[in-house]
Every structure is written in C-alpha cells, then in structure tokens.
Amino acid sequence: MTTLTAMTAPTPMNEPSPRAMHGKPNAMPNATPNATRQAGEGAPISLEARQVSKSFLSGVVRLHVLQSLSIAIRAAELTLISGPSGCGKSTLLSLLSGLQSPDAGQAWALGQDLGRLNKRQLERFRLQHTGFVFQGFNLFPALTAREQVQLPLGYLGLDNRESARRAMLALDEVGMAQRADAYPAQLSGGEKQRVAIARALAKEPQLLFADEPTSALDADNGQKIIDILHRIARSHGTTVLCVSHDPRVVRHADRVLTMEDGMIRNDWLPSRAPGLADVPPPARAQEIPA
Numbered sequence: 001m002t003t004l005t006a007m008t009a010p011t012p013m014n015e016p017s018p019r020a021m022h023g024k025p026n027a028m029p030n031a032t033p034n035a036t037r038q039a040g041e042g043a044p045i046s047l048e049a050r051q052v053s054k055s056f057l058s059g060v061v062r063l064h065v066l067q068s069l070s071i072a073i074r075a076a077e078l079t080l081i082s083g084p085s086g087c088g089k090s091t092l093l094s095l096l097s098g099l100q101s102p103d104a105g106q107a108w109a110l111g112q113d114l115g116r117l118n119k120r121q122l123e124r125f126r127l128q129h130t131g132f133v134f135q136g137f138n139l140f141p142a143l144t145a146r147e148q149v150q151l152p153l154g155y156l157g158l159d160n161r162e163s164a165r166r167a168m169l170a171l172d173e174v175g176m177a178q179r180a181d182a183y184p185a186q187l188s189g190g191e192k193q194r195v196a197i198a199r200a201l202a203k204e205p206q207l208l209f210a211d212e213p214t215s216a217l218d219a220d221n222g223q224k225i226i227d228i229l230h231r232i233a234r235s236h237g238t239t240v241l242c243v244s245h246d247p248r249v250v251r252h253a254d255r256v257l258t259m260e261d262g263m264i265r266n267d268w269l270p271s272r273a274p275g276l277a278d279v280p281p282p283a284r285a286q287e288i289p290a
Helices: 089-096 119-129 145-155 160-173 189-201 219-236 247-252
Strands: 045-058 061-074 078-082 104-109 130-134 207-211 239-243 255-260 263-270
Touching (some): 045 239, 061 089, 061 104, 061 239, 078 089, 078 219, 160 189, 189 219, 219 247
Parallel strands (some): 078 239, 207 239
C-alpha cells in the first residue's frame, strides 16, 4: 500500500502547521483556496496526527488501515472526513480522540501527546475536554432527556443544581428544552440525536467528535444536526471533527478531508457565507496529573 507523504517537521501545537496535501488536488466545485480561509483562521492547532500508522489483524491477514498519515486541524472549525467505507476515516477519528492508540507515530490533542498519557489520565482528558456524538444516539431508555444530559456532568463534580442548569441550557441550544422530560421512546430520531449533542455540549468540550451523526436521519432532521454542529464550532470555538458519508455536510463544513485507502486524497475548503464572526480560540489543556 502506498504510504502517505509526510508533512514537514512537526511544529508545536500552538504554532501553524502545514496542511497534509498530496499531489494536485482534484477540481472540486465551489472549492476555496487555502489562502482565503476564514473559519478558524489564526486559531491554534487543536488536533494533530504525526506520521500515524494503524493496522488490524483479520484472521491471518494484517490490514494496514493508516500508514504514516499526518494532518493538523484547527479550533473553531467543522472539519469533515469523508470517503468510502474502509478508507480509515473512523480509525483516524478514534486515534485523534484517544479511543485507540496508533501502532506508530503520535496523536496530539490540545497540546498533549495522547500516547504519553496512562489509561487514567486519558480517561480524565476525554472527560474534561471531549464530547462524542454517535450514529446510534447511545441514550438510556429509563432516563429523560434532561437526565441524559445531566449524567456526565456528575462525573465532572457538578452538583445537581448546576448540572440541571447546564443541561437545560444545552437542551435549549439544540431546540429541545420543551422536550426535557421526554424519554427516548417518546422522541423521534432527530430529537434523539439533538439530545445526544446536548449531552456532549453541556460538558463545554473543546473537542467534539461526531461519527456519522446524520446517516440514520431523514433530510430535514439531518440538516438540523448539521446546522447545530456548525454553529457549535463557530459560536463556542469548538473543534468539531465529523466523519460522514452525507453529502449535505460538505456544504456546511469549513474544511473537507477526502480519504481513500488510508490516505488523504484531497484537502479542500467549501465556499461559505461571509460575515460569520470570529470567535476566540480555546485555552490550551492543562497538564494532567498522574
């Protein structure tokens, strides 16, 4: 398998880093040159893969999913990773979120080399700085929408009053405050996904990872989810990294990474409406005690 061309020498996490561009980019409709980027311009690099490789054993065959892949992603952007099934996009998201470890290379998040964190430190990092949204919603049948959103806040040490307040603020932001007392069985698919986003948002994460968040939804609900994710990136300064096959996401993404065979084949910027206000970059993560 062809190895992805490496970026130049890694730069510090708070310095600009070259984009992973490999050969001539294909002609893409409404693509915008990198020199004119708006969203996240000047914001720090919040996620970085440095020469990461990952393989999996399938029976007696070892499948090389990623090979020496390098990429840098900035804060305050909705970055989309697209590509066919098996191209490595979900694996890349897992490495950058700390859910998996690379076989070689480094995954950096908010100035932390995730490979240097032990299991307890990594769990604490994810709790404090990340939010996850999955295709299957992952809601508890016996909990109301408000209780779903409150649940992870207790692990952050918030008391019931503060967690309830933040839960309602998050539900209101995704348009679900009026359904706060509803159980999952009483919600539509789009409403379930909005509750899942509120659960991630209530933690006030600097990093939000979304794996196929619209694939199980109809056109109207899928569009609502895309709008919410884009708004979170721009209004909160959150790094939103989304893996999706959904072509609707492309129009709203600030950056699109197209993957094939474990490589980034294209890195381009869709056109977007002017006039969106810049937001301040998130603070660097604090060192995590052992």
